[in-house]
Amino acid sequence: MKNVFLSKKVSARLVLTALLFHGVIAYGQQLTAEQNTAIWHAKQGGIVKLENFLTQKIPFIDYQKVVLPGPQFIISDDPEYVRIPDAIASKERVQPGTVRLYVYNVNGVVQPFKMDRKITAILKNTGKSPMHMRMLKYSSQVPSNNYFKIGKQGLADYFASKDEGVVKVIMPGAAISIDEKLENYIAKYDELVHGIYEFVIDQPGEVSVVQADPKLKGAAVLNKIKNVIPRSHQNAGRGLFGVSNYQITTDGVYNTDSGPVQIMLADGVKDKWVTGYEGVSGEPVQLAGNYGVMYNIEVKWKSTNGKGLALVIWNSSSGNSQWCSGMGTSMVVSNGKYKEGIIQLPVDSLITTAAPEAIVVQVFTSSKNGEEQTIHITYSPPGASCLPVPLVLVPVDIK
Numbered sequence: 001m002k003n004v005f006l007s008k009k010v011s012a013r014l015v016l017t018a019l020l021f022h023g024v025i026a027y028g029q030q031l032t033a034e035q036n037t038a039i040w041h042a043k044q045g046g047i048v049k050l051e052n053f054l055t056q057k058i059p060f061i062d063y064q065k066v067v068l069p070g071p072q073f074i075i076s077d078d079p080e081y082v083r084i085p086d087a088i089a090s091k092e093r094v095q096p097g098t099v100r101l102y103v104y105n106v107n108g109v110v111q112p113f114k115m116d117r118k119i120t121a122i123l124k125n126t127g128k129s130p131m132h133m134r135m136l137k138y139s140s141q142v143p144s145n146n147y148f149k150i151g152k153q154g155l156a157d158y159f160a161s162k163d164e165g166v167v168k169v170i171m172p173g174a175a176i177s178i179d180e181k182l183e184n185y186i187a188k189y190d191e192l193v194h195g196i197y198e199f200v201i202d203q204p205g206e207v208s209v210v211q212a213d214p215k216l217k218g219a220a221v222l223n224k225i226k227n228v229i230p231r232s233h234q235n236a237g238r239g240l241f242g243v244s245n246y247q248i249t250t251d252g253v254y255n256t257d258s259g260p261v262q263i264m265l266a267d268g269v270k271d272k273w274v275t276g277y278e279g280v281s282g283e284p285v286q287l288a289g290n291y292g293v294m295y296n297i298e299v300k301w302k303s304t305n306g307k308g309l310a311l312v313i314w315n316s317s318s319g320n321s322q323w324c325s326g327m328g329t330s331m332v333v334s335n336g337k338y339k340e341g342i343i344q345l346p347v348d349s350l351i352t353t354a355a356p357e358a359i360v361v362q363v364f365t366s367s368k369n370g371e372e373q374t375i376h377i378t379y380s381p382p383g384a385s386c387l388p389v390p391l392v393l394v395p396v397d398i399k
Contacts, residue, residue, distance in 0.1 A: 045347025081108030127203030151384030241276035318354030326351030
């Protein structure tokens with residue numbers, strides 16, 4: 001993934017983030033009447049223009065972050081572009097229990113010539129008894145050079161997926177494809193292969209992400225291909241990570257009298273990147289951007305001035321890198337003016353570009369007597385987009 005945190009402008013941005021967090025800089029900009037009306041009348045997931053409003057100076061709302069029980073988490077994104085025709089892009093050992101695997105790799109073969117490849121994920125039983133594997137959540141996209149679309153749709157499919165109860169049996173020493181679709185997809189040059197899988201196993205195993213000849217099927221990939229590509233120390237990273245789920249609870253009860261605030265996640269400063277180990281080298285690694293980590297967010301709020309509360313997001317990284325020209329994502333948000341559920345953002349176009357564009361995720365109406373309410377959001381840093389993506393809470397007049 002093209003990570004904005006690798007750009008030179010990031011250092012200044014992170015310093016600014018720290019200053020904002022410690023209250024050194026104040027923010028006084030409010031919505032105009034026209035902007036308020038635009039947010040209120042926008043469709044869910046629609047883009048509105050908020051001139052002179054969206055800046056990195058919006059105050060942070062503090063929160064408590066708790067690690068939730070979750071699966072062993074593997075991501076394959078270093079190298080992102082697999083330049084060798086036949087090679088293992090990542091290899092990690094896993095223990096009995098639940099595993100989340102995020103495949104994010106591109107066919108980057110140019111030598112001896114550009115060629116069709118497949119990028120597939122293989123699970124090997126390294127235990128002494130038959131392994132039973134059941135898929136709990138599943139998201140698999142057709143390879144494409146439209147990275148934004150894949151990242152956005154991939155999250156939406158993951159959120160919507162359910163356990164279908166199918167159990168596969170893998171004998172000791174044997175291996176199977178984790179995703180049969182990946183086995184049959186053809187990845188042409190520069191096409192991204194993107195999959196998010198969550199499965200449970202009852203024996204120790206080994207998970208490999210491999211680029212190979214499309215004619216080579218299943219476990220034959222591991223029998224033929226042994227070379228593991230060294231880490232490039234770029235992109236988001238690869239490895240096995242012990243943290244996969246967070247509970248985020250904002251401090252106190254936010255009041256719309258306080259004005260606009262933002263929740264900042266996966267910025268590497270206020271919200272540190274998760275750490276783990278890379279299986280082949282044994283080296284410690286960071287997951288820059290926390291891609292694939294699931295955040296369960298809870299915001300308690302009330303309105304003593306009769307205002308409602310809009311949740312908007314925007315591409316705060318535009319201009320920091322040539323790769324950060326757009327942002328698209330998917331989230332799960334609780335009930336408000338619009339019904340609770342999964343929403344692709346933006347809804348009527350592929351991406352949002354930069355300020356003054358903002359995406360309206362949800363609008364929450366105030367209770368009659370100003371009682372406390374709770375907002376629930378499920379968020380994960382979107383693949384193919386630069387980070388961070390601020391979650392901005394904006395008081396609005398109810399029309």
